[in-house]
Amino acid sequence: MEISSELVANFGLTKLREVGSFLSLHTRLVGTFGYMPPVGSKCFNQLKVVMGAAPTILLAIKSEENKLQEVMVGLAANVFTFMSSQESSYVFQEAGIIEVELASILVHILKKHKYPATKVLRIRRFAIEFAIWMMKDKAENIDTFKHMGMEKVLEGVLEITSELESFNVFSGTVGLNRHNLTIHSLVETAFKLLENR
Numbered sequence: 001m002e003i004s005s006e007l008v009a010n011f012g013l014t015k016l017r018e019v020g021s022f023l024s025l026h027t028r029l030v031g032t033f034g035y036m037p038p039v040g041s042k043c044f045n046q047l048k049v050v051m052g053a054a055p056t057i058l059l060a061i062k063s064e065e066n067k068l069q070e071v072m073v074g075l076a077a078n079v080f081t082f083m084s085s086q087e088s089s090y091v092f093q094e095a096g097i098i099e100v101e102l103a104s105i106l107v108h109i110l111k112k113h114k115y116p117a118t119k120v121l122r123i124r125r126f127a128i129e130f131a132i133w134m135m136k137d138k139a140e141n142i143d144t145f146k147h148m149g150m151e152k153v154l155e156g157v158l159e160i161t162s163e164l165e166s167f168n169v170f171s172g173t174v175g176l177n178r179h180n181l182t183i184h185s186l187v188e189t190a191f192k193l194l195e196n197r
């Protein structure tokens with residue numbers, strides 16, 4: 001049975017909202033960022049379902065454009081943070097995508113969206129978040145991003161940043177809720193990872 005990218009995006013975002021609110025509650029209670037819900041809990045099972053769609057998410061990042069690609073990169077940036085390095089390697093293998101290819105796609109997204117566009121306002125943030133995860137997951141990815149000129153691309157992001165990129169909830173074009181981390185903070189994190197290798 002073929003699962004469409006749009007179905008995965010809709011299902012994944014719904015489940016991530018449910019899981020995310022549960023995780024943020026547990027994160028506040030426990031005080032540790034990477035806290036996982038107890039195995040067997042409803043939240044853990046929902047997270048595993050979303051993680052099961054990860055190969056489809058990667059394929060959609062590769063093949064889609066604009067809004068759906070933005071959603072899939074954001075979904076991946078969130079889903080992969082809950083995977084071990086071994087699990088993520090399996091997902092890449094199952095999707096038939098190598099990490100160098102995904103790194104190239106993320107760099108291309110940042111180059112293509114040099115200026116923040118209102119239709120895909122969060123795509124740069126999501127691409128940077130996913131690139132940070134990739135660099136933390138495997139040190140070889142740092143070299144890959146360096147070779148692809150990620151530092152120069154990130155400098156461009158720092159130069160041209162919209163205040164709207166700091167929001168994650170909108171009413172029309174008005175930002176209502178700020179992200180915890182600014183895009184500048186994300187870029188600084190990415191720079192530190194690139195410099196430390």
